[in-house]
Amino acid sequence: MSTGGNAEGAGAGPAGAIAAAAATATAVPSTATRSAPGGAGRRGTVFGETMLGTVLLEREDRARRIRLDLRVAADRVMRPFGTTAARASGRVRVAGWADDTHAEGELEISPLARRRIRYRISFTAEGRRFMLDGWKSITPRRPVASLTVLPFTLYEDGTRAGRGTLRFPVATQLPPFLASFRFPRATGSAETLTAPRWQGEPGRTEVWYTTLTDPATGTGLWLHHELVAPADGSEPYAHGWAAVFPKDGPVRHARFGPAGWTPGAAGFRAAGVEAAPGRLTGSAGALRWDLAEQAADAPLFTFPGWSWRRPLLPAAQILPAARASYDGTFSYDGTTLTPTAAPGASARIYGHGNARRWAWLHADLGGGDVLEIVAAVSMRPGLRRLPPLVFLRLRRGTRTWPRRAERSAVGWAGLGRFRAAIGLPVWTVSGRAGLRRIRVEVTQPEDRTIALDYTDPDGSRAVCRNSERAGAHVLLERWWFGGWRTEAEWTLDGTAHAEVGTR
Numbered sequence: 001m002s003t004g005g006n007a008e009g010a011g012a013g014p015a016g017a018i019a020a021a022a023a024t025a026t027a028v029p030s031t032a033t034r035s036a037p038g039g040a041g042r043r044g045t046v047f048g049e050t051m052l053g054t055v056l057l058e059r060e061d062r063a064r065r066i067r068l069d070l071r072v073a074a075d076r077v078m079r080p081f082g083t084t085a086a087r088a089s090g091r092v093r094v095a096g097w098a099d100d101t102h103a104e105g106e107l108e109i110s111p112l113a114r115r116r117i118r119y120r121i122s123f124t125a126e127g128r129r130f131m132l133d134g135w136k137s138i139t140p141r142r143p144v145a146s147l148t149v150l151p152f153t154l155y156e157d158g159t160r161a162g163r164g165t166l167r168f169p170v171a172t173q174l175p176p177f178l179a180s181f182r183f184p185r186a187t188g189s190a191e192t193l194t195a196p197r198w199q200g201e202p203g204r205t206e207v208w209y210t211t212l213t214d215p216a217t218g219t220g221l222w223l224h225h226e227l228v229a230p231a232d233g234s235e236p237y238a239h240g241w242a243a244v245f246p247k248d249g250p251v252r253h254a255r256f257g258p259a260g261w262t263p264g265a266a267g268f269r270a271a272g273v274e275a276a277p278g279r280l281t282g283s284a285g286a287l288r289w290d291l292a293e294q295a296a297d298a299p300l301f302t303f304p305g306w307s308w309r310r311p312l313l314p315a316a317q318i319l320p321a322a323r324a325s326y327d328g329t330f331s332y333d334g335t336t337l338t339p340t341a342a343p344g345a346s347a348r349i350y351g352h353g354n355a356r357r358w359a360w361l362h363a364d365l366g367g368g369d370v371l372e373i374v375a376a377v378s379m380r381p382g383l384r385r386l387p388p389l390v391f392l393r394l395r396r397g398t399r400t401w402p403r404r405a406e407r408s409a410v411g412w413a414g415l416g417r418f419r420a421a422i423g424l425p426v427w428t429v430s431g432r433a434g435l436r437r438i439r440v441e442v443t444q445p446e447d448r449t450i451a452l453d454y455t456d457p458d459g460s461r462a463v464c465r466n467s468e469r470a471g472a473h474v475l476l477e478r479w480w481f482g483g484w485r486t487e488a489e490w491t492l493d494g495t496a497h498a499e500v501g502t503r
Contacts, residue, residue, distance in 0.1 A: 045074040045086070046298065048180040048398040050173050051150060055094060055164030065095040068121070068132075068166055071368060071398050072107055073298045077183055083110040088121060089296045089323070090368050092132070098125030101366050102325050102341055104296045105131075111138045111147075119150060124341050131155045134166075144170070180398045193299055193320040194267045194277045196227070197311070197350040203231035203457045205353060208268045208275040210293070211362060211468055211497040212326050212344025214337050218494055220245035220448075220468025221330055221337075221344075222253075223282075223289065225268040225275045227261055231458040236261045238270035242287045243450055244332050245468040247494065251450045252332050254285030275346075280326075291328035291339070293346065295321035302372050302391050304405045308350075315351020319362075322370045322395050344497075345370075353456030354464075356384050359422045359429075360499040361442055363472050365490045369396045371474060373429055373440065375420035390418035390429055394438065394476070396488075402433040424449075424465060424500055435479045436487065442498050443471040454501075462503045470498035 049070050054063040074086035085108060092103040105121035108114075118135035134152025148170060154162035168177075198206050208225040222243040229236040239257030246252075259271035268275040273282030280291040300322035301308060307316040326342040343364045355376040363371040375388040392408040394401045402408055408431055411417040418431025425446060430439040448469040454462045471493050478487040 042075070043077050043183045045072075045076070045078045045084070046180075046182040046184060046398050047072050047177065049168065049177060051166040051168050053150075053164055053166035055152075055154065055162050057097070057154070057162040058160065060162075063164070064097060066164060066166065067091075067093045068103075069368070069397075070103075070121070071297070074109070078109055081112050083108060083113050085109075087295075087298075088119070092121065092123040094125065098123060098130075100124045100341075101368060102296055102323070102343060104294065104325070108135075115139065117147075119152065127340070128156060130161060182398060193318060193348060194275075194346075196263070196265065196267070197348075198227055198229060198236075198263075200229075202229050202233045203352055204229040205349070205351060205457055207349035208346065209349075210275070210280060210291075210326075210344060210346040212324075212339065212342045213364075213468070213495045213497075214330075214339045214342050216340070217337060218247040218469070219337060220494075220497065221289075221339075222466065222468050222497075223275070223280055225270075225273060227268070228457055238268065240268075240273065240284075241452075242282075242284045242289065243466070243468070244287065244330065244337075245448055245450075247469070251448070252287065253450055253452075254287045256282065256284040280328075287330075287332045289328070289330045291326045291330065294325050294327075296324055297322040297368070297370070297395070300370070300372060300393055300395060300400065301405055302374050302393055311350060315349060315353075317347060317349050317374065319345050319347045319372065321345065322372070323364060323368070343495075353379075353458060353460065354454060354462040354501060354503075355379060356503055357388065357422055358499075358501045359388070359420060359427050359442070360501075361429075361440065361470075361472065362497040363474065363490070363492055364495065365474065365492070369394070369488075369490075371395075371440070375422060375427075375429055377422075388420040388422055390420050390431065392418055392429060392431065392438070392440075401436060407433050422500060427500060437477050437479075437484065439475045441473045442496065444498050444500065445469075445471075448494070460503075462501055464499055464501040466499040468497050469494040470496040472496035472498070 051068045053066050055066045056063045070088045070090040072086050072088050074084050078084045088107050089104045091101045093099045100123040103121055103123035108118040110116055115138040116135045121132040123130055132152050132154055134150050136150050137146055139146045148168040150166040152164055153160055198204055206227040210223040212221050225240040227238050237258040238261045241253055241255040243253035256273050257271040266276045278293050300319040302317045308318050324345050326339050326344055330337045345362055356379045358376040361373040365371060372393045375390045377388050389409045408418040420429045425444050428441050444467040449465050449467040451465045454464055474490045476488045477484040
């Protein structure tokens, strides 16, 4: 058992409620279902862009090198004769001064209608927030230069802090830039994907949960909000908890609710606690929080996207934003944390209950890369003795691997499935898809883990052991000219978010 304590009550962990769907993840979606939430189905545009240049800061006499790596996403296909608004996220590096992997902002893409492409990117340097504001002025007299040169001004609180120029290096970056373009089917914004799914059916659970790491202290935070509709048809209720995982000291947690559920809220709202688009507020025992949430990436579907749009499986999970940043306050035991641009993510679950065994990982790998894993053994009779099914999604820049969410779980006709060895304090996942293979080793130290007892809508129980200060080692390799070569490798110490559940 965890030194963090063992609490009684109803609930579903970050992975537990969705993991029950693993045994039927290969089901074929029906067309006779209700429409997708959030207007899903429209095509969007996604691409990556890298620019290099120099910036001269105020009160300095020598320019510094600057590099901008962006992932740009629009909710519609770009219109060359119109104006397209897009979100941008990525990394800003200024030599000897800034390296922010959670930069974010917006683009106005209007090459013909307004003859400009404007960039407004916010980033952090030396604990202060800056805005990079500039635009490419499009002219037919200099088509290449006008599309590749970005003069900009840096601002801090509206005051000019520097000037510079970025350039798109055509010789080296044009091929990857063109290859990065995707036109995915829109899945809805982070705001629309936060809306409640429950339609009044008995035997359902719906979860909103958030995990993040305070960069200043290394403290991990976990906020869990849940709606439960008992299988016996009795009144639904809302409840949840908050937990804090200090770098030094024991894990603390407290519950709120149960309370009545009022339909119609934008997200979760009960017992004085709210999880709404862009805002998380509330209290539980001696724990209090008020956090602003800013999405920094597009939604990520751990399970197939259709399983969220059409609720055919026992459960489904999504991240309305694969990465997000958090600012605000979190208080406990006389200590007040003030997270600033804290990396993390919020996720959503809708389903029937927990799996027989499961493991979950959310890892912000830095540089805009993120890894999400659910591995589970089904509760279905006859399937309980099968190995865990693995759903693994690695997003790097504009691409998510494996390309289809089903690939890691079912392979090709059952061949090539990813494998998981679920245990504590260490569990692993490994597998291969295409020319890449991956091995993930997750460590949940006992003194950084909390154990919670859960009750499903049908009254059955499970135990979840969660750590918001877990460790993880991720090795990604690629087959190249007859051998495996390391493509990327990440090691996280105390910043991975992980969970193991059993019955």
